[in-house]
Amino acid sequence: MNSLRNFDIKYIKGIGSARADLLRKHLDIHSAYDLLRHFPLHYVDRTSIYKITDLAGDMPSIQLRGRFLHFNIVGEGRKRRLVGVFSDDTGIIEVLWFQGISRIKDAFRTGNEYVIFGKPTYFERTGAWSISHPEVDPPGALGSTQGLRPVYSIPDPLRRNGITSRMISGWINNIFIARPIITDYLPASTLNNLGMVGLSDALRSVHAPSSAEQLNKARFRLKFDELFLIQVDMQQNARTRKQVSRGAVFTTIGRFFNRFYAECLPFQLTGAQKRVLREIRNDVRTGHQMNRLVQGDVGSGKTVVALMAMLMALDNGYQACMMAPTEILATQHFEALRQLVAPLGVNIKLLTGSTRAKERRVIHEQLADGSLHILVGTHALIEDPVRFNNLGLAVIDEQHRFGVAQRAKLWKKATLPPHVLVMTATPIPRTLAMTVYGDLDVSVIDELPPGRKPILTKLGFDDRRLDVLKALGLQLRQGRQAYIVYPLVHENEKLDLLSLEEGYEYIRDTFRDYKVGFVHGKMKPDEKDAQMALFASGTTRILVATTVIEVGVNVPNATTMIIENAERFGLSQLHQLRGRVGRGGDQSYCVLMTRHNISKETRRRLELMTQTTDGFLIAEADMKWRGPGDIEGTMQSGIPFDLKIANLATDGQIIALASREAEKLLELDFHLVLPEHAAFARALNLSRDSDKSWSRIS
Ligand code: ADP
Numbered sequence: 001m002n003s004l005r006n007f008d009i010k011y012i013k014g015i016g017s018a019r020a021d022l023l024r025k026h027l028d029i030h031s032a033y034d035l036l037r038h039f040p041l042h043y044v045d046r047t048s049i050y051k052i053t054d055l056a057g058d059m060p061s062i063q064l065r066g067r068f069l070h071f072n073i074v075g076e077g078r079k080r081r082l083v084g085v086f087s088d089d090t091g092i093i094e095v096l097w098f099q100g101i102s103r104i105k106d107a108f109r110t111g112n113e114y115v116i117f118g119k120p121t122y123f124e125r126t127g128a129w130s131i132s133h134p135e136v137d138p139p140g141a142l143g144s145t146q147g148l149r150p151v152y153s154i155p156d157p158l159r160r161n162g163i164t165s166r167m168i169s170g171w172i173n174n175i176f177i178a179r180p181i182i183t184d185y186l187p188a189s190t191l192n193n194l195g196m197v198g199l200s201d202a203l204r205s206v207h208a209p210s211s212a213e214q215l216n217k218a219r220f221r222l223k224f225d226e227l228f229l230i231q232v233d234m235q236q237n238a239r240t241r242k243q244v245s246r247g248a249v250f251t252t253i254g255r256f257f258n259r260f261y262a263e264c265l266p267f268q269l270t271g272a273q274k275r276v277l278r279e280i281r282n283d284v285r286t287g288h289q290m291n292r293l294v295q296g297d298v299g300s301g302k303t304v305v306a307l308m309a310m311l312m313a314l315d316n317g318y319q320a321c322m323m324a325p326t327e328i329l330a331t332q333h334f335e336a337l338r339q340l341v342a343p344l345g346v347n348i349k350l351l352t353g354s355t356r357a358k359e360r361r362v363i364h365e366q367l368a369d370g371s372l373h374i375l376v377g378t379h380a381l382i383e384d385p386v387r388f389n390n391l392g393l394a395v396i397d398e399q400h401r402f403g404v405a406q407r408a409k410l411w412k413k414a415t416l417p418p419h420v421l422v423m424t425a426t427p428i429p430r431t432l433a434m435t436v437y438g439d440l441d442v443s444v445i446d447e448l449p450p451g452r453k454p455i456l457t458k459l460g461f462d463d464r465r466l467d468v469l470k471a472l473g474l475q476l477r478q479g480r481q482a483y484i485v486y487p488l489v490h491e492n493e494k495l496d497l498l499s500l501e502e503g504y505e506y507i508r509d510t511f512r513d514y515k516v517g518f519v520h521g522k523m524k525p526d527e528k529d530a531q532m533a534l535f536a537s538g539t540t541r542i543l544v545a546t547t548v549i550e551v552g553v554n555v556p557n558a559t560t561m562i563i564e565n566a567e568r569f570g571l572s573q574l575h576q577l578r579g580r581v582g583r584g585g586d587q588s589y590c591v592l593m594t595r596h597n598i599s600k601e602t603r604r605r606l607e608l609m610t611q612t613t614d615g616f617l618i619a620e621a622d623m624k625w626r627g628p629g630d631i632e633g634t635m636q637s638g639i640p641f642d643l644k645i646a647n648l649a650t651d652g653q654i655i656a657l658a659s660r661e662a663e664k665l666l667e668l669d670f671h672l673v674l675p676e677h678a679a680f681a682r683a684l685n686l687s688r689d690s691d692k693s694w695s696r697i698s
C-alpha cells in the first residue's frame, strides 16, 4: 500500500491536474491510496427486477418492468411536470419529469414494454409511490452492462465539472492497470484464521463486484482492516497504560469517605452503585492510572458515585475536579455536591466562564497551595491556566459533549496523570463500547434507585390537544411544573423558531395564571441561564424550550413533559428528554404529540417509547430503525482513525472478531517486531493520526 500513498492522483490516467485539484479540494483525495479508499456509497442493482407491490420502506434505486398507461402534463410554471402512470401486473407507480417534458413525451409509447430504473419515494399525503427522472430502456437494451454498479459520493462542484461515478470507476480501473498487485499487510495468520480474501482482490471487488457474494467478502475484509487497526492500537495502548503509566495510589478509605457514608448519605446506595464503587476502588489502589467509563441511565445516580470516588482522592491527600458540559449543569452539580458534603468541611468551589476575576484568583491560590479540595466547573476548568497542587481524580460528566482534545488537556494539569472517571447516560451497546472505549474500562449502573415511579408516556394527537392541555392544567394546579419541547432542526431553523414562538404565545394565553418561560439555543447564554434559573427555582411553572434542556437538568418538581412533533426526534433523544421528568417522588407524565397520518414505522417507534423506559433497549431499537445516526456520530469522535467503510453501529460482529484477532496477535508479538508483522506495523503507524488520539497523550 505504501507506493500507492506516493502515487499522486494527477498521474492516474484520465484524471489530470485540473480534476486532481477538485478531488483534493472537495474529497480530500490526494493519492491513489485515497482514491481506492473512496468506497462506493452504494450499488445499483441491475441484476433483478422489482414488483411494484413489493415496494416498502426506504428503497434504493431499483428496476421495474411494465408499461405506461398514459401521460399527463400537470401544473404551471416551475411546478409544471409530466406524469406517466406506469404499471406492472402488481400495481401502479407515478413517473415524474420536470425537465425535457415534450422530448420525453414523444420518446415513449403507451402500451410498449419498458424497464425503468430509479429511486422510488413514497408520499404519505397521497399514499402513492413515484419515481422522478428514471432511466427508461426497452427490455434487453442493457445487455452486458447489467450487474452491480458502484455509485460514489460526488460533491456538487465535481458534478458540475462533469465527474460521474462511471468516470471514477474508470480511474480506479486505471490504478489497477498501473499497479496490478497491491501487497497485503495483514499478518498471514490473521488472514488464514478468518479465511479472508487478499487486499488486492478485496479492493478490486469492492469497486467492481461481479456478484453480491463477492462484494460481501470484499466488504468484510475491508471493514475488518479498519476495525482491526483500531483494536490493535487500543489494546496496545490499554496494556501499556496499565503496565507503564503510574497513577496516584489511593491506599486508604478514610475520614471523608467514611463520615460521608455514615452521616451524610441521604439514602441507601443501590447494589449497582456499590458495585461500581468497588470497581473504582480496585482501580485506584493499584498504582496504575484509572480510565473508567461509568454508564448509567438518566436518574440512575451517577453523581453520588462520582462524589464518593472524589472523597477517596481527598482521603489520600489528593484534589479532585468535576467537569460538566454546560454552565447550568456545572452549577447544579456544584450546588448538589456542596449540600451533600456540607458537614464534612470539604472546601469545594465552582469555576465557569462567568466566575469573577477576584473569585478566580482565590481559586487559583487555593488550588496551588492544596487547600481547595474539589473544583467543579465547565471547560473553563481546562481552558483556564489553573494548576492543581496534586490532582488525583478528574470526573467528566456527560462525556460526549467534550471533545477528545479537551480531555487530553487534563493530563497536563498534574505531574502524575490523574485517574479519570467518565460518566455518561448515553447507552452504548457492548460491542460499540469495545471499539469506542477500547482503552477505557466500563462500569454499568444498571439499576434505578428504589421507589421510582416509571414515567407514564402516551401518544397525543394534534386534534386532541385540548385534552392534553386539560391534563397539564391539573398538574399545574397541584403545584407541579412542566416542560413543553419543540424540535429545532437546522435545515429549517427559521420555521422551527417560528413554531416555537407561536407555541409559547399559545401556552401563555392558555395558562394566564402561571408564569411561562422560554428558552432556545439561539439565546444569549446569560439570558438562557436566567430563564433556566427561574424554572429551577419554581418561579416559572411552564418552560417552553428546544432540546437545550436535554442534558442533565434536574428539577424534581417538573412532572409533565409535552414533546411537540415527536416524530421528528430520534428515540434516544426522546429518552434523554424524557429523563428531565420523573426525578422526584411524584408520578410523572410524558406526552408525545404527533399527527394521525404518520407512517406505520414511525408510529411503531413512538409506541415503543410508551412501552419501555429502558435506555439500552431504546438505543438498540433506535439503531435498528434509524441506522447508527446520532449514536455513531457521538462515537466516531472517540476513535482515533477515520472509518471509511466499517460502521460501528452495525458491524458489531466484525468488531468482536477484530478484537479477538488483535488479542491473539499481541499475545504473540506485543511490539510487532517479528519480520512477518513488519508490513502490518508500518500500516498501523501510517494510520495513526496523532491529532485525534488522546489516550497516548498521557
Ligand atoms: P444521573 O445518573 O442521571 O446523573 P443523579 O445522580 O442526578 O442521576 O441522581 C438522580 C436523583 O436520584 C438525585 O436526586 C439523587 O439524589 C437520587 N439518588 C441517587 N442515588 C440514589 C439512591 N441510591 N437512592 C435514592 N435516590 C438516589
Ligand code: MG
Pocket: 302, 303, 397, 552
Ligand atoms: Mg447526571
